[in-house]
Amino acid sequence: MKKINIDGRVIGPDQPPYIIAELSANHNGQLETALKIIEEAKRAGADAIKLQTYRPDTITLNSDLPDFQITNGLWKGRTLYELYEWAHTPWEWHQALFEHARKLGITIFSSPFDTTAVDLLEDLNAPAYKIASFEAVDLPLIEYVARTGKPMIISTGMADAEEIQEAIDAARGAGCEQLAILHCVSGYPAPPEDYNLRTIPDMIERFGLVTGLSDHTIDNTTAITSVALGASLIEKHFTLDRNGGGPDDSFSLEPAELAALCRDAKTAWQALGKVDYGRKSSEQGNVKFRRSLYFVEDLNVGDVINHDSVRSVRPGYGMPPKFLEKIIGKKVKNNVIKHSVVKREDIDEC
Structure with a gap:
């Protein structure tokens, strides 16, 4: 240079x-x-x-x-x-x-x-x-x-x-x-x-x-x-x-x-700066304003997830909304409670 x-x-x-x-x-x-x-x-x-x-x-x-x-x-x-x-x-x-x-x-x-x-x-x-x-x-x-x-x-x-x-x-x-x-x-x-x-x-x-x-x-x-x-x-x-x-x-x-x-x-x-597509330091605290998937009802082990079970909402701590259709019809592996975040480890074959 x-x-x-x-x-x-x-x-x-x-x-x-x-x-x-x-x-x-x-x-x-x-x-x-x-x-x-x-x-x-x-x-x-x-x-x-x-x-x-x-x-x-x-x-x-x-x-x-x-x-x-x-x-x-x-x-x-x-x-x-x-x-x-x-x-x-x-x-x-x-x-x-x-x-x-x-x-x-x-x-x-x-x-x-x-x-x-x-x-x-x-x-x-x-x-x-x-x-x-x-x-x-x-x-x-x-x-x-x-x-x-x-x-x-x-x-x-x-x-x-x-x-x-x-x-x-x-x-x-x-x-x-x-x-x-x-x-x-x-x-x-x-x-x-x-x-x-x-x-x-x-x-x-x-x-x-x-x-x-x-x-x-x-x-x-x-x-x-x-x-x-x-x-x-x-x-x-x-x-x-x-x-x-x-x-x-x-x-x-x-x-x-x-x-x-x-x-x-x-x-x-x-x-x-430089070419950087990643999340910046000033953005870290704003993940809550992104959308992600949350359970909107209680589910027990083995229950099937349907469109009434989950929603895309803020904050952004859950799975991205792009996975919504992929988890519909899947069973939960663990008991989940209403308003909890959707996580891969709670869903069978996900």
Whole structure:
């Protein structure tokens, strides 16, 4: 069975879903807010908090030519450089954020967007790396991350099956032994109908990796459903206040919602269980509500059982009703009293 291990936590189909709270740009330029988000993620029960490590100059060019203009969506009217200047997590914060998370006992790692970001995160001893969807085609970056020897998660938004395989091959070829992929729709927010969650079991079969979901819908329904289809990891953007006005606030979970995700994803995983047609522990006390055969008159040894002698009633401690016609016409071997349970040992030739 495929599994990976991040910071001592085993992740795979036989483990509860691994919940990643994506801090992204939801600090809104305030270190104190970023620290508070880490605290709330820990309180909600998330397994990890994830950052994004870039500067505007490491992710784009400072240009206002048409290629660099955002013309629709949440960030309409900005250039790419302006967006990433607004949204980035300052590199000088990273040490404080890592130290705070480790003090609280929540795993922290990041998405690097270039090799200098990887170097920074290596200096901080990041336990794992996440490749963002838009970087899944940056095979040299994937190879650079793979050479760290750390576990890697690749998000696959916008990537087709061939591109996903290329990313996997790049990671494996550069030495990545612990690799997971996330089904993702790179819309912000993304409508649930775009998610096509039936892709998840196909990904598991096709690529043979630990597989999860990066969810940009605005509630938990899609994420919880993904667990039933085999998702072992779930990543959701997380904020203190959806109305905070930051780049990603509007499609992020608030603390109570993240707590619900952590709780309900585990419940969904527990409910999957295994193939089992037997009586469950919670059902044991309810046998009295099943039907079974009971004598409804006194009979002496040698008396013949007829339709007036027995009935199918509750509780279910006697022979099943399917044996009713088989015992009609048979003799009792022992004296039986009215309202006693019908047992095989009391019936001749049964």
